Amino acid sequence: MVYHRTLRVDYDKTVSVLYVVGSKINVNLNRSAPPGSKFFSVKCSPSVQYIINPTPAEETDISTIPLTNDPVLLISMTAASEEENDNKLSVWYYGEDKEVLGKAVLHLTAVEISLDVDADRDGIVEKNNPNKGSWKWGPDGHGAVLLVNCDSETSKWKRPDLQQNYISNESDLKDMTKMVLRTNGPTELPEGYRLIMYISQGDSERIRVYRSTYRGEGKGKWEKYPLLLSARALSQEVLYLGKEAETNFYVEGLQFADKGFDGLITINLSLFEPIGPGIPERPIFTDTVVLRVSPWIMTPNTLNPIEVYVCSTDDNNQFLRGMRSLVARSGYRLKICHEYMNRGDRWMQDEMEFGFVDSPHKQFPVVLDSPRDGCLVDFPYYELLGPDFGYVTREAHKREVNTLDSFGNLEVSPPVTVRGKSYPLGRIIIGVAFPIATQGRNMTQVVQDFLWAQKVQDPIALFSDWLCVGHVDEFLSFVPARDRKGFRLLLASPDAGYKLFRRLQKEGYGQSELFDGLKDEKPIPVDEILEDEVLRDQNNYVQSCIDWNRDVLKRELGLDEGDIIDLPILFKLVEIDQAMRAVAYYPDMVNMIVLGKNLGIPKPFGPIVKRRCALETEMCNLLEPLGLNCTFIDDFTSYHQLQGEVHCGSNVRREPFDFKWWNMVLDEI
Numbered sequence: 001m002v003y004h005r006t007l008r009v010d011y012d013k014t015v016s017v018l019y020v021v022g023s024k025i026n027v028n029l030n031r032s033a034p035p036g037s038k039f040f041s042v043k044c045s046p047s048v049q050y051i052i053n054p055t056p057a058e059e060t061d062i063s064t065i066p067l068t069n070d071p072v073l074l075i076s077m078t079a080a081s082e083e084e085n086d087n088k089l090s091v092w093y094y095g096e097d098k099e100v101l102g103k104a105v106l107h108l109t110a111v112e113i114s115l116d117v118d119a120d121r122d123g124i125v126e127k128n129n130p131n132k133g134s135w136k137w138g139p140d141g142h143g144a145v146l147l148v149n150c151d152s153e154t155s156k157w158k159r160p161d162l163q164q165n166y167i168s169n170e171s172d173l174k175d176m177t178k179m180v181l182r183t184n185g186p187t188e189l190p191e192g193y194r195l196i197m198y199i200s201q202g203d204s205e206r207i208r209v210y211r212s213t214y215r216g217e218g219k220g221k222w223e224k225y226p227l228l229l230s231a232r233a234l235s236q237e238v239l240y241l242g243k244e245a246e247t248n249f250y251v252e253g254l255q256f257a258d259k260g261f262d263g264l265i266t267i268n269l270s271l272f273e274p275i276g277p278g279i280p281e282r283p284i285f286t287d288t289v290v291l292r293v294s295p296w297i298m299t300p301n302t303l304n305p306i307e308v309y310v311c312s313t314d315d316n317n318q319f320l321r322g323m324r325s326l327v328a329r330s331g332y333r334l335k336i337c338h339e340y341m342n343r344g345d346r347w348m349q350d351e352m353e354f355g356f357v358d359s360p361h362k363q364f365p366v367v368l369d370s371p372r373d374g375c376l377v378d379f380p381y382y383e384l385l386g387p388d389f390g391y392v393t394r395e396a397h398k399r400e401v402n403t404l405d406s407f408g409n410l411e412v413s414p415p416v417t418v419r420g421k422s423y424p425l426g427r428i429i430i431g432v433a434f435p436i437a438t439q440g441r442n443m444t445q446v447v448q449d450f451l452w453a454q455k456v457q458d459p460i461a462l463f464s465d466w467l468c469v470g471h472v473d474e475f476l477s478f479v480p481a482r483d484r485k486g487f488r489l490l491l492a493s494p495d496a497g498y499k500l501f502r503r504l505q506k507e508g509y510g511q512s513e514l515f516d517g518l519k520d521e522k523p524i525p526v527d528e529i530l531e532d533e534v535l536r537d538q539n540n541y542v543q544s545c546i547d548w549n550r551d552v553l554k555r556e557l558g559l560d561e562g563d564i565i566d567l568p569i570l571f572k573l574v575e576i577d578q579a580m581r582a583v584a585y586y587p588d589m590v591n592m593i594v595l596g597k598n599l600g601i602p603k604p605f606g607p608i609v610k611r612r613c614a615l616e617t618e619m620c621n622l623l624e625p626l627g628l629n630c631t632f633i634d635d636f637t638s639y640h641q642l643q644g645e646v647h648c649g650s651n652v653r654r655e656p657f658d659f660k661w662w663n664m665v666l667d668e669i
Contacts, residue, residue: 005284007075008032011093011102016085018190020271020285021112022128025075029067029091034102039064039094042073045087048108050075064094077110080185084109111185111240113195115269115287117144117177121662123360125180133288135264137666145359145662146207146265146291148253149175150366150390158382160391162254167210167225171387174362176210176250177291181269187242192274194281197228197249198235203265205231206255206293212248214239225250229267238269253293256392259449263293294357295454295661296366296392298412299654300426301594302480302487307333308595309651311342311376315638319649322633323593323600329631330595337379345375347644348651349473350406352380356656357390363656366390371444372406396444404431404443408471408648409464412457414478414487415659418558424659427557428457431464431472439579440465456661460556466545468574468581473647475546476553477590479599481626485563488626489553491546492590493566494539500568500618501526504607512607512614514586518636526607535572535585542571542582565622568615583643587636589619591645593652599623602645603632 003023009015009032019025029040041064042050053072056065065071075089085107092103119129119142135143149162153169161172181195189195199207209229228236228249241247257263270283308327312320320336327334337348345351353368369380371394385391396405403409413426428451433440442448442465451459464470475492504512504526513523529535553559570585584591587602606615613632620630639649 003285003287009091009104009106011104014105014107016107016109016190018193018271018273018284019075019077019108019110021077021080021110023076023285027073027075027091029071029073032091032104033067033093036095037067037093037101038096039098040067040071041065041092041094042089043092044089045108047079047087047110048075048077048089050089064098067093075106075108077108079110080112081108081110082186084186084190109186109190111189111242112183113240113269113271113285113287114182115197115267115289116180116182117289117291118360119144119289121145121360121660125178127182133290135290135292137662137664139663141662143662144177144289144291146177146251146253146293147175147357147359147362148256148293148390148392150392151175151364151388152385152391153387158385160385162252165208165227165230167250170224173225173250175364176252177359178361179209179249179251179267179289181238181247181249182245183240183242184244185242189240189242192281193240194272195238195240195269196235196272197238197267197269199229199265199267201234203267204229204234206253206261207265207267208252208254209267210250210252211238214241214247251291255293256296256450257293257453257455259453261453263295263453263455265291265293267291292662294359295456296355296357296368296450297425297454297657297661298353298355298410298428298457299656300412300414301478302414303654303657305330305332305595306653306655307335308593309335309337309348309653310649311337311346311348312339313342313344313346313638314339316346316635316649318634319638319646322631322635323650326593326595326598326600326631326633330598332595337376337383341376341379341383343375346639346642346649347374347406347408348376349408349648350374350471351376352384352651353407353410354651354653358656358661360660364388364390365653365656366392368407369393370405370407370410371396371401371447372403373401394444394446394450396446400444402441402444402470404441404464404470405447406469406471408469408473408644409443410451411472411476411478413557414480414485416485416557416559418556422665423458424664425457425657425661428459429472429476430459430461431467431470432461433465434463441470455666456664460552462549462552463545466542466582468576468583469643470581471648473591474584474588475549475590477592477594477647479594479623479626479628480597485559487563489557489559489564490567490590491550491564492569492571492588493546494543494570496566497568497570498530498536498539500614501530504609504614505530509607509609509614512609514607515605516608518605521636529570535570538573538582539570541573545582567622568618584640584645586615587640588645589615591647593646593650595652597627598629598631600631600633600646600650602640603634603636605636
């Protein structure tokens with residue numbers, strides 16, 4: 001966008017004017033004309049261009065032009081000046097008989113001033129991109145990207161870099177967005193002119209701006225990149241260096257998008273002109289750049305794992321043996337959080353969720369710490385935060401936090417297309433109370449606000465409050481597939497469970513028992529399960545809750561029935577806080593860990609048929625045709641009896657998406 005500046009001139013006066021290349025100077029010729037003026041003419045140096053608006057009629061004598069229709073002179077120059085006042089433009093005014101009544105003379109000094117960012121998102125700060133002052137989504141979009149500087153480059157103490165207002169390590173600059181001030185023209189601006197960079201009060205809480213030092217400035221470690229703009233300094237003068245000079249600035253993101261902050265940041269640079277002693281200066285040119293903070297992005301099960309996290313406790317050796325074998329066979333790294341850190345808290349999935357941030361120049365993982373704050377509270381911060389590994393959390397009032405705030409209740413789908421709308425980064429899934437519930441539990445609002453504000457993984461809210469723990473990972477999971485949409489949605493299904501048990505009974509296995517051989521667990525024959533009408537009624541209720549969510553998922557993820565696999569899982573209702581809620585009757589096989597083609601599934605201890613667990617056989621029959629390998633891990637005493645399973649007790653950091661979030665096509669409100 002061309003910057004227009006109205007210039008007031010007087011006849012019989014010579015005015016020195018500082019012109020910024022690429023802008024337009026507008027002179028209203030009637031306003032500066034002497035009384036009685038009927039005609040005018042314009043003369044200028046070869047480097048100065050002008051047009052007259054409205055354009056004079058073709059039959060007009062080019063030497064003198066009638067001063068009618070309120071003409072405006074639009075002045076421009078194409079190149080910077082070598083020295084001050086090296087170009088000239090004059091306007092001559094004439095009376096009725098073409099006699100000279102006066103003239104206005106402009107001495108022009110042209111400078112180039114451009115505040116630049118990587119507006120075309122190719123990793124290079126190009127010069128004066130015409131779209132740098134706005135932000136547009138999509139592959140044909142524009143606008144620079146800003147990272148929240150939430151990792152920690154320091155080794156002496158643990159804290160995110162954004163908590164310090166200085167740069168102590170040059171590697172930290174890579175987490176920031178480079179911004180360049182380019183100037184050209186005489187070695188100095190005319191006396192009294194100043195360049196001021198500034199931000200709004202609101203943006204000052206969300207970014208800091210550092211600059212590289214000028215020649216001769218301090219060379220101390222913390223002085224090499226002095227802080228320029230922050231909450232304590234909304235505006236600062238920056239030097240005009242002239243003669244094709246560049247000054248580098250570094251923009252540091254401090255906040256992710258959230259309620260009340262859409263993620264957009266504006267930085268301005270204005271050229272101020274002196275008016276006179278005791279009179280405020282005024283801006284005569286402003287350049288603006290707009291940046292958007294990278295969202296925090298979750299990674300679905302269909303992305304390749306990098307490393308797996310589990311806890312070691314005094315009673316989960318059996319579980320750990322199974323996990324070690326699975327992870328080693330899958331070829332990934334296993335990270336074990338030992339008891340000195342977990343203090344008996346085994347629920348690794350509930351404490352945190354892995355994601356990442358991305359920009360054209362840098363990408364790194366960021367862990368989102370849940371507000372549950374169990375005994376694993378220190379693990380994400382003290383064990384994960386570090387160089388190129390970021391940390392973010394949302395603080396909630398303790399009285400508001402409940403089990404739905406644990407991140408087993410936070411999942412993300414693979415990429416989907418729904419009614420022609422593409423979600424190339426998938427959609428976040430959370431569990432909440434039923435829409436009409438007045439006493440139900442919900443994920444705390446500060447976390448929900450954060451998730452919705454990221455925009456690129458438009459969340460879906462499911463009904464999960466019917467569960468005792470209340471997590472969506474208790475009834476759904478996603479696994480990769482080679483056909484259809486590239487994945488399958490797995491849903492727990494009491495109907496599928498009863499169908500399997502009725503078939504076993506019909507085939508003569510009614511006396512085969514669940515939990516056979518499990519210490520301190522009473523074996524239960526298939527016949528007894530099928531005869532239990534109370535259990536049947538409870539599972540009818542559970543199935544209705546899952547079916548409600550099934551319909552939502554089909555609608556919001558664009559799924560057909562062929563994209564869904566029902567897993568044979570039964571539940572039972574228990575009383576908690578004077579309400580009846582569901583828990584898994586036997587290990588909840590949908591609550592699995594997905595490591596590429598290898599699945600770690602809770603061992604269900606189902607009825608033995610032909611020397612094999614019938615539930616395991618059914619799972620293999622359902623999932624192995626997709627090219628998946630099923631490994632059953634014994635978590636019965638160490639997790640299942642505590643109302644959790646394999647997925648609850650593990651966590652996976654995965655490779656980020658190849659797709660760049662800024663290429664999404666979003667409807668801005």
